[in-house]
Amino acid sequence: MGRRGDVLELAVLGLLHESPMHGYELRKRLNSLLGAFRALSYGTLYPALKSLLGQGLIREAGAGQGPALTGKRGRIVYELTAEGKERFQSLVTQPGPAAWEDERFNVHFAFFSRTDAATRLQVLEGRRSRLQERLEGFRTSMTRTRERLDSYTMELEQHGLESVEREVRWLTELIDSERAGNMTHLEDPDRPRPTGPARSGVHGAPDRGR
Amino acid sequence: MGRRGDVLELAVLGLLHESPMHGYELRKRLNSLLGAFRALSYGTLYPALKSLLGQGLIREAGAGQGPALTGKRGRIVYELTAEGKERFQSLVTQPGPAAWEDERFNVHFAFFSRTDAATRLQVLEGRRSRLQERLEGFRTSMTRTRERLDSYTMELEQHGLESVEREVRWLTELIDSERAGNMTHLEDPDRPRPTGPARSGVHGAPDRGR
DNA sequence: ATCCGATGTATCGAAGCGATACATCGGACT
DNA sequence: AGTCCGATGTATCGCTTCGATACATCGGAT
Numbered sequence: 142m143g144r145r146g147d148v149l150e151l152a153v154l155g156l157l158h159e160s161p162m163h164g165y166e167l168r169k170r171l172n173s174l175l176g177a178f179r180a181l182s183y184g185t186l187y188p189a190l191k192s193l194l195g196q197g198l199i200r201e202a203g204a205g206q207g208p209a210l211t212g213k214r215g216r217i218v219y220e221l222t223a224e225g226k227e228r229f230q231s232l233v234t235q236p237g238p239a240a241w242e243d244e245r246f247n248v249h250f251a252f253f254s255r256t257d258a259a260t261r262l263q264v265l266e267g268r269r270s271r272l273q274e275r276l277e278g279f280r281t282s283m284t285r286t287r288e289r290l291d292s293y294t295m296e297l298e299q300h301g302l303e304s305v306e307r308e309v310r311w312l313t314e315l316i317d318s319e320r321a322g323n324m325t326h327l328e329d330p331d332r333p334r335p336t337g338p339a340r341s342g343v344h345g346a347p348d349r350g351r
Numbered sequence: 352m353g354r355r356g357d358v359l360e361l362a363v364l365g366l367l368h369e370s371p372m373h374g375y376e377l378r379k380r381l382n383s384l385l386g387a388f389r390a391l392s393y394g395t396l397y398p399a400l401k402s403l404l405g406q407g408l409i410r411e412a413g414a415g416q417g418p419a420l421t422g423k424r425g426r427i428v429y430e431l432t433a434e435g436k437e438r439f440q441s442l443v444t445q446p447g448p449a450a451w452e453d454e455r456f457n458v459h460f461a462f463f464s465r466t467d468a469a470t471r472l473q474v475l476e477g478r479r480s481r482l483q484e485r486l487e488g489f490r491t492s493m494t495r496t497r498e499r500l501d502s503y504t505m506e507l508e509q510h511g512l513e514s515v516e517r518e519v520r521w522l523t524e525l526i527d528s529e530r531a532g533n534m535t536h537l538e539d540p541d542r543p544r545p546t547g548p549a550r551s552g553v554h555g556a557p558d559r560g561r
Numbered sequence: 562a563t564c565c566g567a568t569g570t571a572t573c574g575a576a577g578c579g580a581t582a583c584a585t586c587g588g589a590c591t
Numbered sequence: 592a593g594t595c596c597g598a599t600g601t602a603t604c605g606c607t608t609c610g611a612t613a614c615a616t617c618g619g620a621t
Contacts, residue, residue: 146607164571166568180610182608183571185607187571216568253503282383375599375601392579393603394577394580397602
């Protein structure tokens with residue numbers, strides 16, 4: 142499993158952690174999960190599944206115990222093994238080198254309800270500072286090319302800048318509400334609370350897929 | 352030149368149309384032009400340049416007439432041939448099948464000042480309706496998965512929706528100002544006007560890379 | 562009754578990516 | 592004066608991923 146593969150690994154493990162699934166369904170879920178608008182190719186998915194099978198992280202389930210998805214033919218339902226569950230936990234708990242890169246972040250975020258608060262903050266803040274670096278790059282680039290004025294190019298750069306600024310604001314709100322949430326119900330993870338950030342009524346827009 | 356290559360072709364041609372350049376410089380410009388945050392690989396660029404050379408659209412310039420970029424070693428400066436210029440014009444004038452796909456759009460937009468008004472409108476409107484389709488997808492997907500409530504996933508979908516809505520608004524403003532601009536100075540392309548849209552003081556944020 | 566689009570698994574050729582090798586240059590530090 | 596080092600610069604290799612396609616079954620519309 143290669144350079145993009147490890148994100149795929151996390152994503153597949155996470156989805157199968159919710160419920161067993163076959164490849165076709167998995168792909169659809171992955172497409173929205175990865176946030177990429179280009180569909181994930183089967184030429185990527187199936188090799189990845191094979192690799193996961195080989196590592197013993199998933200297995201093919203004997204058909205027909207999942208409710209309401211009993212087809213009678215060759216649909217292969219995958220489910221997590223015990224090792225798979227452990228692997229998922231370790232991946233989600235210790236975000237590897239650079240979990241805040243573009244697609245990485247989306248996937249990690251999607252599994253935040255299965256992540257502990259400390260890790261959530263770590264990922265959110267990592268992502269934010271990553272974006273702030275990018276912001277710097279934008280600003281210097283824009284002052285550098287100030288004189289060479291093509292309005293359309295300027296518009297494009299301007300847009301990009303504002304888009305990233307927007308996402309930074311969004312992240313800041315999430316971080317704040319994450320911290321606030323922690324102080325009130327950090328100690329009891331089993332308390333029946335609405336898993337997730339304390340929706341503060343304000344929304345932002347993250348990256349939307351590279 | 353393959354599936355992404357034709358965008359690359361347009362981008363390279365467009366950049367070399369401004370001024371001759373060597374590969375390293377070209378790559379940096381392409382990275383900001385393509386809007387992709389993942390850097391374009393040399394393993395993509397150099398084969399593309401070879402292909403363009405093979406087609407006779409660009410040629411290697413004899414070194415040392417460009418002002419202030421005279422290195423004495425092997426830096427290879429590329430420049431457009433006459434065929435290259437024609438090719439660029441035809442690519443920029445008749446936007447091929449789907450010029451409004453994610454990265455495609457950025458590149459076409461970047462060369463708007465060398466595009467006629469009709470084509471500009473065509474691309475902008477195509478892009479907008481493309482995004483509106485995507486909006487539909489989002490909304491149905493969100494109502495469909497309403498009951499299955501993971502706040503983080505919801506937040507992610509919400510964000511995406513708003514991000515796209517934002518870009519639609521941006522495009523609408525561009526289209527409006529494009530139409531308004533057309534009525535005042537459509538007829539004289541050589542008039543020394545501030546090439547570009549009539550900056551209406553409002554900005555939006557487009558896609559940011561794929 | 563049969564057509565057709567959605568569902569479903571799987572692979573292949575081509576293209577792109579990340580890493581790396583190699584080389585020169587200018588400036589900083591000692 | 593030496594020498595280190597990061598930026599500039601060209602180029603290729605192996606592995607991953609993509610887009611297309613093949614093939615098969617299902618359910619519903621005509």
